[in-house]
Amino acid sequence: MNYFLSEELRDIKELCAEIAEKYIIPARAELDEENRFPSEIMKVMADSDLCGIYIPEAYGGSAEMFGGGSLALCVATEELSRACGGVAVSFAANALGAMPILISGSEDQKKKYLPLLASGSRMAAFALTEPEAGSDAGGVKTRAVRDGDHYVINGTKQWITNGGEAQIYTVIAQTDPSRGARGLSAFIMEEGTEGFSYGKKENKMGIRASATRELIFEDCRVPVENLIAREGFGFIVAMKTLNRSRPGVAAQAVGIAQGALDEAAGYASQRVQFGRRIDSFQGIQFMLADMATQIEAARALVYSVARMIDAGEKKYEKESAMAKVFASDVAMRVTTDAVQILGGYGYMKEYPVEKMMRDAKITQIYEGTNQIQRAVIASALIKETAGGKR
Amino acid sequence: MASIEVRRDACVGCGACVPACPFGVISMEDGLAVIGEACTLCGACESACPYGAIIIRTGEAGGGDLSEYSGVMVLAEQRNNEVDHSTLELLGEASRLAEVSGEKVSVLLMTARPGNWPERLISHGADIVYVAAVPELERYRTEPFSRIAERVIREKKPAVVLAAATTTGRDLMPRIAKYLETGLTADCTELAIDDETGVLLQTRPAFGGNILATIVCSDTRPQMATVRPKVMKALEPDSSRKGVVEEIGILPGDLESRTEILEWLPLEEGEVDISEAEVIVSGGRGLKSPENFALLRELAGLLGGSVGASRAAVDAGWIEYPHQVGQTGKTVQPRIYLACGISGAVQHRVGMQSSDRILALNKDENAPIFEFCDHGYVGDLFEVLPLVIKEIRRRLG
Amino acid sequence: MRFVVVVKQVPDTAEVRIDEEKGTLIREGVPSILNPFDEYAIEEALRWRDELGGSVIVVTMGPPQAEAVLREAVAMGADEAILLSDRAFAGADTLATSNTLARAVSRIGDVDVVITGKQAIDGDTAQTGPSIAASLDWPQVTFVGKVRQLGDGVMVAERYVEDGCEVIRASLPVVITLLKDANTPRLPSLRGKMKARKMEIPVWGIDDLGLEPGKVGLDGSPTRVVKVATPEASSGGEIHRGEPGELAALIVDRLLGGEVE
Known part of the structure; x- marks a missing residue:
């Protein structure tokens, strides 16, 4: 689907895809196996100016260039997650750590810390x-x-x-x-x-x-x-931070799911059983179609929420929770189905989909479990109803 | 300015040019061939057209009396205080080429101490050996060597000049060709004389070995080519052959150089250059990790060979670049090449396809390597290789 | 220090396939890429510029769309880019190409180092670098695996040859051709990509370079391709299947057996 991303956002996507291809995909199985932090890849991202995409220019970043930074961060996180959810979260967690300063910090705090994070010389x-x-x-x-x-x-x-x-x-x-x-x-x-x-x-x-x-x-x-x-004010700072960062988790989920769909579709086009490519069987076709549709719906929701934040909307707690719940549930389903399509191979570590399935699970849990998110959504609904908005 | 034209009166729309175009830019429209914008003027369609309907026009070609030039000159190369084997191969090829026209084979030897080399070169097919010998020519350096060679070529007027496509030949020849404003074809694997025109047909792989291009240099002389080592055959030495040795004087200025070799670091003992190895055990993506190259090292060690690798393995950081075989790595011609867990992509193939015998071990029976190896083994290398090592130890005692 | 990096746009030869029926190259859908060796050349220039100051100017000769590889170089950090493009340049062999490139280097002026990749993966000739050096009458160091030192009018570099490594000192200006050992090319940066997209890239034609038609393109090329063929497809070898032990024994037969056939 064409989301009409600006040229600048497409630059981010392209660059992250290149980092994924050259650095992440060759290393992901080993990083996973050895439980190892991708320091070299973080350095590459810093050198590519990716660390400041959500930080305003006044503090050494480039958020204005992308119309605010929320969508930029989502696009980057999604593209990196397509290759490896673990590397992507190491990148995105910087934004989570920076967010309290960005949202509620004093001018002095912003001047002192944000440029260090924007350049990637420090992590948060x-x-x-x-x-x-x-x-x-x-x-x-x-x-x-x-x-x-x-x-x-x-x-x-x-x-x-x-x-x-x-x-x-x-x-x-x-x-x-x-x-x-x-x-x-x-x-x-x-x-x-x-x-x-x-x-x-x-x-x-x-x-x-x-x-x-x-x-x-x-x-x-x-x-x-x-x-x-x-x-x-700690609780408010924390809640504002998480509201702002949840679309990022949702984008991570979309990326993981897309990566799994890419693998499953690729495999189904190669694998021959009963003398036919397995993607010629309706059973597989319908699975792939459902996976693709769910991913697109999740992506559309995530981008819409991110665009809303970038456009200056102040109240987005409910929408941000919806994006996170929906995308992470999609990621879990899609990765599970991807393993299913690859069959026995899908269960083996030689193929990346079992890892994607393991990676997907956390998106339903962290930065507020999906149960908590549903409670947030429900409470917003109840308030709206009580306020006569419905 | 050069141009390409389809003669509307001559084109019958047979379509023979369409598949002949290596760039796929010719299409048929209304029964006529139409040349697309991406045309590189390579000339493949011109020679494929049975009706002479495609014409490539060039501007005025460089003149000069081509008939003044005759014979084949080889630029000799030295390595480890010896004439390099590639020079002997070139002499063999030069003799075959010169035989067609009954012309002479000469060789230019630039060195510090020629010793008995001139006799050796004569016994391998040289009719004339030009010797430029001064201590400063101990090691190859671009400027003195190209300057002396240029002068000798201008003086002796050979029709063809050959050098090996080694780091030396590929450094030296383009420089000379530019000085002489003549054509040079790199890394040829086949040379022949055209029956009709007498020009040198120089054939070489291009596009990563996907095509073989035959190139001529019709209008300027000499026709220069570097030739891939170990492709041409040297003659059996014949000590009864007679030849002439002529000394080349060194002129003031010949030895001036803006580059200077500060240090020479030979490859360390045991560090075999894979392009020279007799046996190569090579690994690819199927090796899965750097540690597993130990298996290949052990096997290569038993066989007195070297370890090679595909680009995938090198890019993954499992082994260093000097081991890479293929288009962007080294070209090898061992007696035996054992490819383990290598799929056999084109860029790998071009680096090893002239090995005497190619053995391939891969668990994917659809791997392209099985299409061009001599003996393929469908199996898991982690199961098979340890047994190979064990079996060799047993047989060798 | 002023660097010129000479690059080339090439078809990705790894993606080229053979149409087995027609015996021709399938070029459709084959992406055009920056010659992989040239990425190392760009990186080397950027590193030394970052250390010593100065500028990196990237140059290519090709059709208008070759501009794409220049933008890639700018995205990596090159300061300027120049496209040499003219219908008169078409059909150039290495001699005509290097005449054109050398003239561009002269026109740029005050250049200390020209760097290019060891070879281009479409032609694999490795001739352009030395030929540019000869045209400019500059020294050359080919097959460089490492540039050790640069500055004060000299360069010290390691030249990798078949049986070892020469440590060479060259006076500047110099032309060098680079191997992949030299460095690890950086990725483009976001700022670089944006700069690359917006940059106006000057196009120099035959008149800008003051070259005669007989020195460039097909007319300036002494060599001509007269025939293009595809290598004979191999029929494929003898394929063995079996238990690991059986396979191992067969392999050892071949490895130790010498001339069995």
């Missing part, structure tokens, strides 16, 4: 999840206590994408436990801060090229100027 990560705080962000136990012109932070963050690889972390911590979610605050934490260390690297089912790690804070002293927005 967003740290919200804890062992006891997943879907329920109010359960965050990490504590930040004001001490003069510093905050002293103690606690542990879990399953942090780009953990150990990033140098700049945006961390959600509790400044007023009596207020629950309303007592959360967001901080910028730099690697090397005394008392900040990394825990174990996780051994995951999918997106194994990405680094997922624990962050451990033991009496970490963070200067007060690293507080994002104000005390007690």
Whole structure:
């Protein structure tokens, strides 16, 4: 389908496709097997100016050139995910880590950190999840206590994408436990801060090229100027960040699904059984047709939401959740069907579709499970109904 | 300015030119051949047209009295204080070419110490050996060698000049050809004299070995070509052959050079150049990882051979580029070439197809390599190769 | 330091297929690409420019659509691009091509280093580089695997030959032809791609270069292709199937058996 992407957005797509072909596809099986972070590929992306596509020109990026940056980030993430969801999320998680600064940071914070991220000389990560705080962000136990012109932070963050690889972390911590979610605050934490260390690297089912790690804070002293927005605004910062980043997860899902469809269609055109190419069998044809249709519908939704954000719409929580739910469910179905079409070969590691199926699963889980997304969508619906909008 | 024209009065619309065009730019419209924009004026259609209806017009060709030129001159190459074998092959080919017209075969030897080389060259077919010998010609350098060769060629007027398509020949010959404003054909695999015109027909692979192009240089002399090593056959040496040795004087300025060899780093012991290897065990995408090249190294070691690789394996970073065989790598002609897990894409094929015997091991029975190997084995290399190694150890004791 | 990189647009020979019935090349759908060796030449020039300062000017001779490879080079980071295009240039062999390219180098002026790929994958002649050097009367270093040093009027480079490596010092200006060992070409950057799309690329024809018709194109080419044939299709070898052990024994027979046939 022709989405009439601007020439600049097509440049992004082309460039990501080239990176995928030259660097990601040759390496993806090995990165997956060895659970290894793709540092060299991240360097290539930085050298290709891809790290600043969502950051405004004033802070060293190029977002204006692409009409805002949300669609740009989606196009890039989708194209990279087509080759490897793990490499793609390592790229996209930078934007997630940068988003609190971009959305709610002070001018000084933006000037200090965003250019480093736009050039790709530093990487970022967003740290919200804890062992006891997943879907329920109010359960965050990490504590930040004001001490003069510093905050002293103690606690542990879990399953942090780009953990150990990033140098700049945006961390959600509790400044007023009596207020629950309303007592959360967001901080910028730099690697090397005394008392900040990394825990174990996780051994995951999918997106194994990405680094997922624990962050451990033991009496970490963070200067007060690293507080994002104000005390007690942490939950809002986190929610705004996730609303903005969810189309990216959705784009990742679309890319993974497209990659799986490409493999399945290619295989079905080569594989001969009963003396015929298997794509001549209606059973396979209908599967491929459904896969393609679902992917296109998901892509159309994702691009529409991203365009809405780029156009300046302020309220997009519901739509962003819809894109994420729909695209990630599509990715899971399509990758499962791709494995089915490849049959026994699909189940083998020599072919990339089993990995795509493993990679797809996480898109239904992270940045808010699909159940939480449905709750978000439903609550928005209920509000609209109550407000007489329906 | 050059142009191509279809004579409307002569074209009968037979369509013979359409498949003859290597670029697919000719179509038939209203019973006439129409030449498309992408035409490169290569001339293939002109010779294919049975009615002489296609004409390529060139401007005025360079003049000069072509009849002043006769004989075949070979530019000798030295390696490891020896005449390189490629020179002997060229002498063999030169003798065959010169025989047609009854002309002489000469060879230009530029070196520091000729020793008994002139006699050796004569025994391999040279009628005249021109020797330019000064210590400064110890190693090949572009400027002194091209300057001396240019002068000798201008003086002796050979009709044909041949050199090996080695790094030396391919550095030297284009330079001389430019000085002489004459044509040069690279990396020929076949040479012949046209019966009617007496011009040299120079045949070489192009387009990654997809086509063989025959090229002539009709209007300027000499006709120059570099020739792929190990394709032509040297003559059996005959020490009773007689020849003339003529010394070439060195002029002031001949030895001036703007390049200087600071250091010579020969390939290390045991580091066989694959283009010289007798046996090559080569691996491709099917090897799956760099570690698995150890299998090939072990096997090559047992056979006294070298390890080669396809572009896929090199691009994946499993083995270094000097091992790459193919169009963008090295051309090899071993006695035995064993391809393991190599599909046999065209660009690989052109680098190894002149091997004496090609063995191919691949688990995909539809791999193109099975279409041009001598012996194909359909099997999993990870199962078969360890058994091959074991069996060789057993047989060799 | 001023670099000129000479590049060529070529058909992707890996994609060329033979029509087995007609015995001709199927060129339809074969993409035109930047000659792979030239990517290394561009990269080498960019690296030295980044280190020493100066500019990289990329030049090609070809039909108007050859401009695409110049834009690729600009997207990688080349500063300027010039297309040499004229109907009079058509049908050029390596001599006529290098006459044209050498004249362009002279017209650009103040060039220190001309870099080009070892060879183009359509013709595989490797003649253009040395021939340009001869036309300009500059020194040349061919088959360069590594440029060690550049500046102060000299270059030191490693030239890879059959049995080893020559470390060569050359005075500038110089023409070099590059092997793939020399570097790893960078990808284009986003900014580069945008610059490439918008850049006006000057086109120089025969009059701009002040060349005579007899020196360029088909008329300036002493060689002519008189026949094009496809290599004989091989009938295919003897194919063996069986258990790994059986196959291994057969392979060893061939490997050790010497002249069995």
